[in-house]
Amino acid sequence: MKKYILIAILFSTFQIFAQKDFQGMVVYESKTSTSDFKMGNSRDMTPEMQKMIDERMKKFSEKTFMLYFDRTASIYIEEEKLETPGGTAGGGMRWMSSFAGGGGKLYKNVKTKSFSIDKEMMGKEFLVNDSLPALNWKIESESKKIGNYTCFKATCVQPVSKSDFRNMTRKADAEAKTDKPKSTNFMDQMEMPKEVVVTAWYTPEIPINQGPEKYWGLPGLILEVNNGKSTILCSKVVMNNKEKKEITAPTKGKVVSQSEYDEIVVNKMQEMRDMYQGQGRGQGGGFQMGRGRNQ
Numbered sequence: 654m655k656k657y658i659l660i661a662i663l664f665s666t667f668q669i670f671a672q673k674d675f676q677g678m679v680v681y682e683s684k685t686s687t688s689d690f691k692m693g694n695s696r697d698m699t700p701e702m703q704k705m706i707d708e709r710m711k712k713f714s715e716k717t718f719m720l721y722f723d724r725t726a727s728i729y730i731e732e733e734k735l736e737t738p739g740g741t742a743g744g745g746m747r748w749m750s751s752f753a754g755g756g757g758k759l760y761k762n763v764k765t766k767s768f769s770i771d772k773e774m775m776g777k778e779f780l781v782n783d784s785l786p787a788l789n790w791k792i793e794s795e796s797k798k799i800g801n802y803t804c805f806k807a808t809c810v811q812p813v814s815k816s817d818f819r820n821m822t823r824k825a826d827a828e829a830k831t832d833k834p835k836s837t838n839f840m841d842q843m844e845m846p847k848e849v850v851v852t853a854w855y856t857p858e859i860p861i862n863q864g865p866e867k868y869w870g871l872p873g874l875i876l877e878v879n880n881g882k883s884t885i886l887c888s889k890v891v892m893n894n895k896e897k898k899e900i901t902a903p904t905k906g907k908v909v910s911q912s913e914y915d916e917i918v919v920n921k922m923q924e925m926r927d928m929y930q931g932q933g934r935g936q937g938g939g940f941q942m943g944r945g946r947n948q
């Protein structure tokens with residue numbers, strides 16, 4: 654019975670997708686756990702300063718995105734919000750935001766299996782061009798409703814990009830309490846998982862091979878994704894929206910591959926760490942990844 658219902662649903666949507674100028678839009682709400690983030694040296698942190706930082710980190714971790722798509726391509730854009738007052742601190746948050754899935758215009762083409770995204774880092778513009786990740790999805794038997802859409806579960810194991818800090822944590826204190834000299838290399842003091850289990854929920858009622866971020870490859874639009882500490886959930890779907898969005902790839906910036914951009918980010922983080930230490934701010938100065946107060 655379920656099979657026949659699904660066929661009927663797909664047939665009823667055929668006319669919509671058959672239109673020459675078809676385009677759809679999805680709004681996604683993204684949230685990332687910030688329990689492993691901290692700013693500065695906790696010993697010098699007053700309750701008022703910690704509260705302000707916690708509020709900023711909450712804003713930094715909660716984002717809204719729009720996905721505009723047609724039959725073969727899409728663009729994924731973060732919703733613009735008012736800038737946070739505070740000068741340098743606000744600029745730092747904007748920069749770190751790009752490491753948490755935000756920033757830039759992400760273009761995906763499922764026909765050519767490629768993506769392009771423009772990134773700004775410390776005043777420099779980069780254009781990351783590369784192939785879409787080959788996600789080996791496993792279709793599960795579970796289903797649930799997201800809004801008015803029946804969704805089905807799929808899972809995969811995804812390699813983690815070095816420039817995506819969402820699942821990074823500080824190394825255990827037990828490792829730090831050794832007689833060996835502490836490394837001054839930023840990445841040596843962090844733990845980045847090589848891969849993460851991704852859970853996605855897709856709906857065959859919208860037979861489009863798209864989803865948020867670089868997720869794709871399922872027989873229906875992906876409406877929800879969990880990839881470790883982050884959850885991306887659809888809050889609105891508009892089919893064949895009247896106001897069309899130009900779905901084109903970005904073109905500005907120095908062209909690099911994803912692996913080249915990852916190395917640039919890691920090197921820049923090390924430079925920032927060295928700069929803070931050189932200014933006498935000590936081991937705890939500046940932005941750090943570490944255990945939150947509740948851990």
